[in-house]
Amino acid sequence: MAITKDIDLVAQELMQEEIVIIPTETVYGLAANFNSEKAINKIFELKQRPKTNPLIVHVSNMNQVDGLVKSFPEKAKLLVEKFWPGPLTLVLEKKDEVLDIVTANQETVAVRMPNHELTLSLIEKTGIPIVAPSANPFTKISPTKVKHVITAYPNNCPLILDGGDCSHGMESTILGFEAEEVILYRFGALSISKIEAVVGKISLKNNNNEKLVTSGMHKKHYSPKTRLLVTNQLEEELLRHGNKEIGLLTFKFTSMASKVKKHIVLSEDGSYELAMKNFYNALHELDKCELDIIVAEQFPNENLGKVINDRLDRAAADFN
Ligand code: TXA
Numbered sequence: 236m237a238i239t240k241d242i243d244l245v246a247q248e249l250m251q252e253e254i255v256i257i258p259t260e261t262v263y264g265l266a267a268n269f270n271s272e273k274a275i276n277k278i279f280e281l282k283q284r285p286k287t288n289p290l291i292v293h294v295s296n297m298n299q300v301d302g303l304v305k306s307f308p309e310k311a312k313l314l315v316e317k318f319w320p321g322p323l324t325l326v327l328e329k330k331d332e333v334l335d336i337v338t339a340n341q342e343t344v345a346v347r348m349p350n351h352e353l354t355l356s357l358i359e360k361t362g363i364p365i366v367a368p369s370a371n372p373f374t375k376i377s378p379t380k381v382k383h384v385i386t387a388y389p390n391n392c393p394l395i396l397d398g399g400d401c402s403h404g405m406e407s408t409i410l411g412f413e414a415e416e417v418i419l420y421r422f423g424a425l426s427i428s429k430i431e432a433v434v435g436k437i438s439l440k441n442n443n444n445e446k447l448v449t450s451g452m453h454k455k456h457y458s459p460k461t462r463l464l465v466t467n468q469l470e471e472e473l474l475r476h477g478n479k480e481i482g483l484l485t486f487k488f489t490s491m492a493s494k495v496k497k498h499i500v501l502s503e504d505g506s507y508e509l510a511m512k513n514f515y516n517a518l519h520e521l522d523k524c525e526l527d528i529i530v531a532e533q534f535p536n537e538n539l540g541k542v543i544n545d546r547l548d549r550a551a552a553d554f555n
């Protein structure tokens with residue numbers, strides 16, 4: 236297992252068509268050189284991700300974007316000016332140069348400029364964009380710390396670029412553009428209200444759409460091994476499972492904590508930002524505790540609370 240802060244070393248690996256782990260402000264990514272089909276194949280293999288799931292291309296400057304996309308809608312420009320580098324991914328019409336394995340044969344490519352100094356320098360160093368999904372094995376909990384990545388791949392972990400804990404701790408928000416409309420493909424760290432303040436009302440892609448547009452729409456995703464139950468009736472749920480070893484996940488402090496084996500409060504200051512930052516780590520921590528069940532309190536369905544509810548629902552999808 237090799238962990239480094241040396242960008243040159245990581246750049247070398249990328250140029251030699253190896254995969255590496257990179258930090259971003261959202262979650263850790265599993266990265267390959269944009270031009271290397273061989274390395275990109277290794278991403279799918281290690282993650283056990285179906286090839287029908289396209290990947291995000293990470294750039295460090297706007298010239299690189301020009302090399303990837305055919306057109307750039309006016310609203311996309313406004314969003315980029317305001318939010319890049321940052322937790323926003325745009326799905327745009329792709330140029331022919333973009334490998335089919337990156338886009339899962341779709342006519343569009345997902346692009347984002349991450350807001351992490353080390354990764355931006357890394358991309359500048361190689362001069363080539365980086366293709367990277369989140370570094371978690373398919374359907375499992377996303378990594379927001381180096382130790383999460385190591386636990387996920389104890390025997391075959393690629394070189395890790397250590398950039399500390401992810402500051403947002405939640406994947407980027409994904410938007411697409413259809414006709415004049417801006418469409419939300421995945422809830423993420425950038426809130427809808429901030430986006431709408433720039434481009435006006437956006438629409439939500441119907442989750443039951445036959446064509447699966449993003450893997451963030453997979454019902455089961457981000458899941459712990461331990462059974463997870465999401466509720467808005469905490470007291471009753473804890474009573475119902477009173478004979479079990481319970482792990483409890485709540486937004487704020489609660490008097491209910493005395494009834495359970497382990498309790499994690501997501502937000503000591505009551506802010507959604509802090510809850511989001513702590514969210515995946517809390518799931519990783521509870522999942523380590525050999526509990527019978529994790530009971531998670533549903534968030535208020537507003538602002539970034541919606542994002543956490545989205546991840547909770549998907550994480551609990553197979554346990555219901
Ligand atoms: O914050 C993030 O976005 C992190 C960090 C590492 O940048 N990356 C990430 O990648 O979450 P991943 O692969 O776990 O999720 C990317 C999502 C998937 O749901 C994928 O289906 C969708 O982006 N996607 C990629 N290309 C697409 C395209 N051309 N059209 C629609 N969705 C696309």
Ligand code: MG
Pocket residue numbers: 368369377
């Ligand atoms: Mg992912």
